[in-house]
Structures are given as structure tokens and as C-alpha cells.
Amino acid sequence: MAGKDRKQAPVIPSVNGSENAVAPEVAVAFLKSTMPFKELDDQALRDLALHCKIDFFPKGTRLLTYNESDITHLYLIQRGGVRAFITDDDGDIVLKDYRGVGSNIGALGIIRGTKANLNIETVEDTFCYLIPRDIFKELVRSVSAISHYYLKNFSDNVVATAYTELRKNKLTRRPTEELLLFNTKAGELSKPLFSVSATTSIQESGMIMARQGIGSLLVYVDEDPGSMIGIITDTDFRSKVIAEGRDIRGPVSSIMSSPLKTVPADMLCFDVLLKMMTTSIHHLGVEQSGRVTGVITSHDIMVQQGNSPYYLFKEISAQSEFEGLYLLSKKISGLVRNILKEGAKAGDISRMITLINERILARILVLLHDQLGPAPVRYSWLMFGSEGRNEQTFKTDQDNGIIYRDPEPRQQKEVENYFRMFGEQATYHLLKCGYPSCKDNVMASNPLWCRSMSSWKEQFSHWIGEAGRHDQLGASIFFDFRHAYGTEQLAVDLRDHIITCCRQKNTIIENLGRNFLSLRAPLSFFQQFVVEQNGDHKDWLDIKMRGLAPFVDFARILSLKYGIRQTNTLIRLKRLSARMKLDKSFYLEMVDAYELQLQLRVIHQLSQIEQGKEPDDFIYPEELSDLEKRMLKDGFSVIGRMQNLMAKEIAEA
Amino acid sequence: MGILNTISRLRGRDRLIVSNNRSFARFDYRKQLTDYTYVVFDTELTGLNRKKDEIIAIGAVRIRDLQIDLGETFHYYVKPQNRDHTRATLIHRITPQQLEEAPPLETVLPLFLKFIEEDLLVGHYVPIDTGFLDRATRKLYNGTIANPSLDTMRMAQIYKRMVLGDYHGSQQVADGRYNLQRLSTELNLPYFEAHDALEDALQTAYLFIFLVKKLHSVGIRTIRELFAAGKELAHTARTPDGV
Numbered sequence: 001m002a003g004k005d006r007k008q009a010p011v012i013p014s015v016n017g018s019e020n021a022v023a024p025e026v027a028v029a030f031l032k033s034t035m036p037f038k039e040l041d042d043q044a045l046r047d048l049a050l051h052c053k054i055d056f057f058p059k060g061t062r063l064l065t066y067n068e069s070d071i072t073h074l075y076l077i078q079r080g081g082v083r084a085f086i087t088d089d090d091g092d093i094v095l096k097d098y099r100g101v102g103s104n105i106g107a108l109g110i111i112r113g114t115k116a117n118l119n120i121e122t123v124e125d126t127f128c129y130l131i132p133r134d135i136f137k138e139l140v141r142s143v144s145a146i147s148h149y150y151l152k153n154f155s156d157n158v159v160a161t162a163y164t165e166l167r168k169n170k171l172t173r174r175p176t177e178e179l180l181l182f183n184t185k186a187g188e189l190s191k192p193l194f195s196v197s198a199t200t201s202i203q204e205s206g207m208i209m210a211r212q213g214i215g216s217l218l219v220y221v222d223e224d225p226g227s228m229i230g231i232i233t234d235t236d237f238r239s240k241v242i243a244e245g246r247d248i249r250g251p252v253s254s255i256m257s258s259p260l261k262t263v264p265a266d267m268l269c270f271d272v273l274l275k276m277m278t279t280s281i282h283h284l285g286v287e288q289s290g291r292v293t294g295v296i297t298s299h300d301i302m303v304q305q306g307n308s309p310y311y312l313f314k315e316i317s318a319q320s321e322f323e324g325l326y327l328l329s330k331k332i333s334g335l336v337r338n339i340l341k342e343g344a345k346a347g348d349i350s351r352m353i354t355l356i357n358e359r360i361l362a363r364i365l366v367l368l369h370d371q372l373g374p375a376p377v378r379y380s381w382l383m384f385g386s387e388g389r390n391e392q393t394f395k396t397d398q399d400n401g402i403i404y405r406d407p408e409p410r411q412q413k414e415v416e417n418y419f420r421m422f423g424e425q426a427t428y429h430l431l432k433c434g435y436p437s438c439k440d441n442v443m444a445s446n447p448l449w450c451r452s453m454s455s456w457k458e459q460f461s462h463w464i465g466e467a468g469r470h471d472q473l474g475a476s477i478f479f480d481f482r483h484a485y486g487t488e489q490l491a492v493d494l495r496d497h498i499i500t501c502c503r504q505k506n507t508i509i510e511n512l513g514r515n516f517l518s519l520r521a522p523l524s525f526f527q528q529f530v531v532e533q534n535g536d537h538k539d540w541l542d543i544k545m546r547g548l549a550p551f552v553d554f555a556r557i558l559s560l561k562y563g564i565r566q567t568n569t570l571i572r573l574k575r576l577s578a579r580m581k582l583d584k585s586f587y588l589e590m591v592d593a594y595e596l597q598l599q600l601r602v603i604h605q606l607s608q609i610e611q612g613k614e615p616d617d618f619i620y621p622e623e624l625s626d627l628e629k630r631m632l633k634d635g636f637s638v639i640g641r642m643q644n645l646m647a648k649e650i651a652e653a
Numbered sequence: 654m655g656i657l658n659t660i661s662r663l664r665g666r667d668r669l670i671v672s673n674n675r676s677f678a679r680f681d682y683r684k685q686l687t688d689y690t691y692v693v694f695d696t697e698l699t700g701l702n703r704k705k706d707e708i709i710a711i712g713a714v715r716i717r718d719l720q721i722d723l724g725e726t727f728h729y730y731v732k733p734q735n736r737d738h739t740r741a742t743l744i745h746r747i748t749p750q751q752l753e754e755a756p757p758l759e760t761v762l763p764l765f766l767k768f769i770e771e772d773l774l775v776g777h778y779v780p781i782d783t784g785f786l787d788r789a790t791r792k793l794y795n796g797t798i799a800n801p802s803l804d805t806m807r808m809a810q811i812y813k814r815m816v817l818g819d820y821h822g823s824q825q826v827a828d829g830r831y832n833l834q835r836l837s838t839e840l841n842l843p844y845f846e847a848h849d850a851l852e853d854a855l856q857t858a859y860l861f862i863f864l865v866k867k868l869h870s871v872g873i874r875t876i877r878e879l880f881a882a883g884k885e886l887a888h889t890a891r892t893p894d895g896v
Binding site: 021125127 | 722845855863867870
């Protein structure tokens with residue numbers, strides 16, 4: 001951002017006929033306390049305050065409706081809170097998030113000029129400052145600190161959609177360079193030009209794009225290959241050709257976007273992105289001395305930006321030394337902070353961290369195979385516990401193991417030796433990458449958890465048969481195993497074995513279920529929460545054990561009963577809801593309560609990391625806003641209903 | 654100047670007052686509360702004695718479409734006639750210096766009347782403020798303005814009675830439970846330490862839009878319905894009349 005701040009004073013026009021109007025100091029102070037308006041100088045804040053209106057929305061007021069409401073102003077919450085939700089294809093309400101004091105609503109819609117992209121409803125009596133749309137747009141356009149704030153929002157969305165592409169796309173090696181938005185020009189990032197004449201058929205254009213591996217193609221007038229009149233992108237094929245059932249022999253000009261929007265080659269990437277943000281056009285031509293010489297996309301820019309997940313992901317894949325991986329893994333928490341700051345959900349973060357962790361693991365194992373030679377038999381690297389459920393937030397202890405295919409008897413020793421060495425070295429490198437050793441030594445380096453297929457099956461048969469007699473909780477993390485690297489079929493076979501065993505011996509459901517029933521629901525008594533009564537964490541709420549664990553246990557136990565293979569708690573709940581025909585609102589209450597807690601935990605841990613502390617799960621109730629407390633309390637009340645349901649399930653079993 | 658003023662005063666009420674009163678002659682009390690424009694105001698006084706005390710500040714903010722418009726505010730300090738008052742004003746968050754430099758009421762009052770135009774007046778325990786206002790206009794213009802005024806304190810009593818089912822309103826007024834700060838806290842409104850009359854007016858404005866929208870849910874939707882509820886309250890609780 002350095003050097004790009006413009007003068008703020010003339011940004012906001014004066015209000016007509018209000019020469020004498022003075023904004024109350026408290027209004028200025030309020031604006032100054034919110035992001036991103038705190039970036040404005042005092043005069044600009046005063047001017048802005050004069051344009052604000054204050055409105056009151058009683059609890060339950062619908063502020064915006066998805067795809068219907070025009071957003072006429074930005075809402076800035078001064079008191080109260082709202083929930084943002086969408087309705088999915090089945091008509092179910094999917095909660096996206098809650099926003100409280102100091103948050104704003106409608107920014108992205110205004111910037112992109114679209115209708116509301118979420119439904120917004122007040123969950124308590126709410127007062128909002130209203131900033132008129134045009135004033136807000138002007139601020140975004142002319143104050144770089146503000147545009148930057150929303151730009152990050154925007155770029156995270158781009159990055160989120162990029163995830164799905166991550167695994168499919170081959171990742172090519174590129175020189176490591178940190179490109180910053182403010183010192184890179186459009187011309188430096190633009191891709192070479194591919195173009196066709198306007199009369200080329202749609203099919204032929206598609207073939208060219210496929211052959212060249214490109215996502216867009218420029219279109220020129222027949223007689224003049226130098227003058228571009230439009231562009232087609234992958235999206236055009238989807239929305240105009242397939243969706244509309246067009247004839248692919250027709251001319252490409254019939255599906256192109258025209259005219260082609262361009263930027264000069266010497267425009268800063270920052271301004272290019274800004275243009276993309278405000279126009280919602282993600283493919284722009286790059287123009288040099290009057291000629292279009294290339295194409296630039298928002299994706300190209302984000303990929304190059306130093307702190308994007310994509311960038312880190314690529315770098316990990318490109319590492320050929322363990323030491324390089326150690327260094328890269330240090331970047332994860334900074335990255336999480338960046339995307340969380342802009343409102344990423346706990347779910348997004350888990351997904352991202354999972355991908356990055358898997359990538360680091362895969363890289364370590366590949367490098368190890370280079371050193372130790374290929375594995376003598378096929379194997380699957382397993383993750384247990386929260387990693388097995390895809391639910392880790394920040395780096396958690398290693399919980400891992402290996403299944404390998406039963407070796408021939410004569411091979412036995414050699415195979416055992418190979419995997420022992422392999423497991424020891426892999427866990428060592430993981431440790432150096434910042435994944436601490438498991439306190440209970442559930443790691444691939446421990447021969448107990450690095451075993452052949454038949455040995456694993458025996459182990460699970462034993463747990464399922466013995467469960468309830470001793471230590472069933474110690475074993476429960478193993479039931480949440482997930483394949484992370486190697487041959488997935490081995491993990492699938494093991495899961496089949498467990499499902500069969502549970503069907504035959506359902507005492508495990510009964511025993512685990514009874515244990516679940518004995519949990520204390522974390523409601524009331526002390527400051528509305530059950531908090532820890534003893535030890536170092538007296539008066540704190542252990543959000544993992546008291547809050548999240550009941551949901552995880554509930555989902556695991558019933559998944560065992562109903563033969564559900566998934567390990568992720570939210571997915572398990574979804575499957576269970578369908579299988580058991582659960583009441584929709586009950587299901588959604590569970591999901592909301594669980595997601596809210598995940599979110600609170602991420603925020604709590606992040607603030608600890610920022611303060612240089614080790615992240616933990618102990619939340620002091622005072623850290624929470626009133627709204628959060630109440631939502632949390634509401635969320636806990638669903639645990640009682642889960643216990644009732646479990647009691648019924650046990651009785652049936 | 655002085656002579657001309659005196660003459661026009663002798664001739665009768667000031668034109669400002671006449672046209673004001675004319676425009677309220679056929680005031681429609683049946684419109685929805687949302688359809689009026691309001692000026693929420695607060696005065697700072699040297700004391701509560703109508704004979705001796707004076708207005709030393711006026712703060713006001715307009716409400717249109719039931720939204721507080723921060724671009725339409727009014728805030729003036731007023732230089733008191735009695736110089737003793739200048740010295741005794743520290744408790745009013747105003748320094749003697751500020752009052753010395755302030756314009757006199759003759760200057761501020763017409764600006765204020767121009768600001769409020771034909772809007773409805775709103776204040777917290779508004780009879781005090783309108784009382785001083787009337788005294789000032791009588792003295793300067795030989796008449797009083799006819800803008801109806803709404804009292805957020807009385808509205809809060811109605812709210813508590815009708816929405817919350819609290820029947821102890823009148824006793825509580827004496828306890829100070831209806832003072833602006835305590836109400837704002839109790840009703841969970843944005844609350845701040847008000848520094849001047851403008852911020853007091855703003856605080857009252859928050860209370861006002863809250864009450865209007867809340868009372869809407871129990872069927873009080875027009876000025877007439879609001880006044881009727883106020884009368885009923887006055888009748889059963891034996892408090893002075895007028896919402």
C-alpha cells in the first residue's frame with residue numbers, strides 16, 4: 001500500500017444546505033472505531049458522518065433478501081446483530097454467519113453492483129449507521145486503505161474457488177518471487193495472446209483452448225488480426241453454449257463478450273484488480289501502444305501474490321529439500337490470519353489447512369521415497385482424530401499411522417523394517433515442520449500404529465468386541481481415520497471391515513452411547529456456562545471437551561451404527577439426518593451450534609497466536625460478546641435433545 | 654433596528670409565528686407516525702426556574718422516514734443575558750468562555766425556528782424545553798409556535814405499560830428511572846456519555862425511533878393513537894397531561 005495513499009479530503013462532497021451542520025462527536029468516534037473507516041483521517045470522518053443516517057430494526061427484521069434487494073446503502077452495525085443466510089436448493093436455510101457490532105453489511109454487493117448476495121435478518125434489536133451507496137463507492141474508489149480492505153475480501157473469494165481447481169491442475173514449477181500488487185504492472189503478468197477470427201466456429205475455438213490449455217481466447221475481425229473485438233472464456237461455453245444448447249458450428253462471435261475491456265500494460269496490478277472488482281469482469285485485455293498484446297485475469301494476479309494460499313501451495317509442491325518445507329510451513333498461521341481477518345469461516349480455514357497439510361505430508365513422503373527407495377508393498381498413510389475428521393484448525397499434534405498390505409511371509413522382515421524407518425523419518429520431518437509429536441505416541445513411528453492390514457483388522461475387531469469394558473475413549477480417535485497418502489483402497493477395505501464388525505456386535509454402540517449420555521450438557525450454573533471447576537483453567541470453558549466433543553461423539557457413534565463411512569462431523573450429521581429422517585430444524589440447530597463453536601475456537605486460538613501464546617481450547621466467558629454468549633448457550637441446549645435421541649437409539653440396539 | 658423591532662412587536666405577533674401557526678391550523682393527526690418529519694431537540698438551561706433561568710444551548714437532529722439524519726443537525730451555544738449565569742455554568746459541560754463568545758438568543762432563535770420548520774418536536778421530558786422555548790418566542794415574537802411536541806419519557810411509559818406490562822411507570826419517574834441515561838441502558842440502546850445538547854438530542858433520537866417502531870407492534874401507528882394512549886396513561890396514573 002505504500003506510496004499509494006491519496007489525499008482524502010475531497011473525497012466526500014459536502015451535504016447540501018448543511019453548512020452549519022456538525023456531526024456529533026460520538027458519531028465520528030463510532031465510525032472511527034470500525035473497519036475499514038478507521039483508516040480515514042478526522043476531516044474525512046466528519047464529512048462521512050454528515051452523510052450517515054441511523055436506523056433501528058427490531059429483532060427479526062429482514063434487511064436484505066438474496067437476489068432481490070437492491071443495496072442502497074452500506075449498513076454498519078452499532079448495536080445488536082444480524083444473521084446472514086441463504087436458502088439452498090432444497091429450501092433449507094443455510095446459515096453463513098453472524099455479524100455483530102462494528103461489522104458491515106452489503107459492501108460486496110455495492111462494489112460489484114449486484115443485488116444482495118445473502119439474506120440478512122436481525123437477531124436482536126439492532127441500530128445501524130447507513131452509508132449511502134454512492135458515498136461508499138467513492139470511498140472505495142479513492143481511498144486505497146479502504147479499497148485494499150475489501151480487495152482482500154474479494155481475493156479470498158477468488159482463492160476459495162481456486163481450491164477446487166488446485167488438485168486437478170498440474171502445478172508447474174516457477175521461480176520463487178514475491179510479487180506485490182503495488183510494484184507489478186499488468187504487462188508483466190499478462191499471458192501470451194491466443195486469438196481467432198470472428199467467423200471461427202464455436203467448436204474450433206473450444207478445441208484451440210483445450211489444446212493450448214488456456215481459459216480464454218480473444219476474437220478479432222476477419223480482415224484485421226490486430227484489432228480485437230471481444231473475448232470468450234470457459235464460462236461462456238458453460239453458460240451460453242451448453243446451458244442454451246447452442247449449435248457448436250455457429251460463429252464464435254455469437255458467444256463472445258464484446259467489446260473487449262482493456263487495461264494499459266503499465267497499470268499497476270492493484271488498479272487492475274480494482275477495475276475487476278468494480279466491473280465484475282475477470283478477464284481483461286492488456287494493451288500496449290494501441291495493440292492488445294495479452295490477457296490478464298484476477299486469478300493470475302492472486303496466484304502471484306505472496307500471501308495467497310495458492311502461492312504457498314505451489315511452493316510446497318516445488319520443494320526438493322526438507323529444509324525448504326520446514327520454512328514454508330511457518331507461513332501457515334500468517335496465512336490463516338489473513339483470510340480470517342476478512343471473515344473466512346472456520347470451515348474454509350479447516351479446508352485450507354487440510355489441503356496445505358496434506359500437501360506438506362505428500363511432499364515429505366515423496367522426498368522420503370527418493371531417499372529410501374519405493375515402498376516394498378502398497379500402503380496408506382492414515383490420519384486420526386481431528387485430522388482424520390478434517391477438522392483441525394491450527395497445527396495440532398500428529399495423530400498418524402500406516403496400513404500396509406500383508407506381505408509375503410518371506411518378505412515380512414524387510415517390509416517391517418522399511419515402514420519402521422519410513423514412519424520414523426516421516427514423523428521426524430513433520431515435527432520439524434511444526435506438527436508436534438503426539439503425547440500418546442499415536443504416530444506412524446510407533447510399531448503399534450504402523451501395521452499390516454490383517455493386524456489392523458484384528459485390532460479393530462478387538463476394540464469393537466471389547467468396547468465398554470475398558471478405555472473405549474482412547475480408541476475412539478482411531479475410528480475417525482482417514483486416508484491421506486498412498487493407496488486409498490487399503491483404507492476403504494479397513495472401513496468395510498469395521499462396518500461389518502459393528503453390524504455383528506452392536507454392543508459397541510450401546511457402550512459408547514451410554515458414555516455419551518453421561519456427559520454433562522454445558523449449560524448454566526456459573527455465568528451461564530459450565531466452566532472448569534478445578535486446576536489452572538478454573539472458570540474457563542473448555543470448548544473442545546465440553547462444547548465440540550459431544551457433537552463429534554454423537555456423530556461418530558451413530559455413524560458406526562448406521563454404517564456411515566465419512567469421518568467429518570458435519571458430513572456425518574448430514575448423512576445421519578437423511579438416514580435417520582431427523583427433523584430438519586433439529587439437524588440445522590446441531591450444525592449451527594457446531595459451526596459457531598468451531599468459529600469461536602479459531603478466533604480464540606488466533607488471538608492467542610497473535611499474543612505469542614500456544615493456542616489452547618480454554619475460552620474465558622468474558623472474551624465473548626453478549627450475542628456470542630447467547631448463541632452459544634442456545635447451541636448447547638440442543639445437546640439435551642441429542643442425548644434423548646441417543647437414548648432411543650440405544651434402546652433399539 | 655431596535656426601534657423597528659419594537660414597532661413590529663407592538664403591531665402584534667411576528668410573521669414567523671403567524672405563518673407557523675397558520676400552517677398547523679389544519680394539522681392532520683391521523684397520518685402514520687412514519688410519515689412525519691421530526692426534530693429531536695434538547696436545551697441546556699441555567700436552571701429550572703422559568704422566571705429567572707435561561708437557555709444557554711440548543712442541540713437538535715432531524716428524523717426523516719424514522720431515520721436519524723446526521724447531516725441535519727443544529728447546535729448553538731447561547732450567550733445568556735444575565736452575566737451571573739456565565740460564571741455558574743461549569744456544571745453544564747460548557748465553559749464560561751464558550752458562552753461569552755456565543756451569539757445571543759435573538760440570533761439563535763430565528764435560526765432554530767427556521768431549522769424546525771413545520772416538523773414535529775420531540776424531546777425527553779419535552780414540557781421543560783418547550784416551556785423555555787415558548788417563553789423566549791413570547792418575549793421576542795409575541796407568540797408561540799404551534800408545532801406539536803412528543804415526549805419520549807411519556808412514550809417510554811406507554812411502551813413499558815403496553816409492551817412490557819409494567820404498571821409502575823409513574824412512581825418510577827420520581828425515582829429517576831426514566832432519566833435518559835437509565836432508559837437507554839435499560840432498553841439496550843447505543844449509549845454514550847453525552848457531551849453537549851446535540852449529543853443529548855441524539856441520545857433522545859435513538860430512544861424515539863426505538864419507541865415508535867416498538868409501539869407500532871401494539872397498534873399505535875398514528876399521532877392520534879399515541880396521544881390517546883398518553884391520555885389513558887395520564888388518566889390511570891394521575892400524571893400531568895400531554896404526551
